[in-house]
Amino acid sequence: MKQTILIFSALIVAVLCLFQLSKYALLFGNTNIDAVIAMIALVFFAIGAYLNKKSFHHQKVVLNEGKIDxxxxxxxxxxxxxxxxxxxxxxxxxxxxxxxxxxxxxxxxxxxxxxxxxxxxxxxxxxxxxxxxxxxxxxx
CATH class of the missing domain: 1.10.10.10 (Winged helix-like DNA-binding domain superfamily/Winged helix DNA-binding domain)
Known part of the structure; x- marks a missing residue:
């Protein structure tokens, strides 16, 4: 449970940092909006892939333990x-x-x-x- 809370907390912090970064990048004109959106999408993709891998591993363990007598x-x-x-x-x-x-x-x-x-x-x-x-x- 603690690990799930930490993962989602890290996800929220990452999203907030990306939004702040995109706000400053747009204010100073260094980056266009497409690059910022692509960066946010990549972060979410990486986190989603990690969570999916972890979830699949957990399901596999539960299925092995769940043999019916x-x-x-x-x-x-x-x-x-x-x-x-x-x-x-x-x-x-x-x-x-x-x-x-x-x-x-x-x-x-x-x-x-x-x-x-x-x-x-x-x-x-x-x-x-x-x-x-x-x-x-x-x-x-």
């Missing part, structure tokens, strides 16, 4: 539909939103969520998600 799903007795509901719950969706996505009634979703809570020995949805991650039945 299908045997554990069977062991816990979670049905395919309950697993679908669990995935939707892990995305932070409400019962109503899940019902709309899966084309079932809201009461059916409530039943599935109750079954999931029982099978994972959880009292709340957030606790169920945490336990599911611990059991490696949903991706981190």
């Amino acid at each position: 299908h045997k554990k799903i069977t062991q816990l007795g979670i049905s395919k539909r309950e697993y679908e509901v669990l995935l939707q719950v892990s995305q932070g969706l409400s019962n109503k939103e899940i019902a709309l996505r899966l084309s079932v009634s809201e009461s059916t979703i409530k039943t599935h969520v109750s079954n999931i809570l029982l099978k994972l020995d959880a009292k709340r949805r957030t606790q169920a998600i945490q336990k599911a991650k611990e059991h490696q039945i949903i991706a981190l």
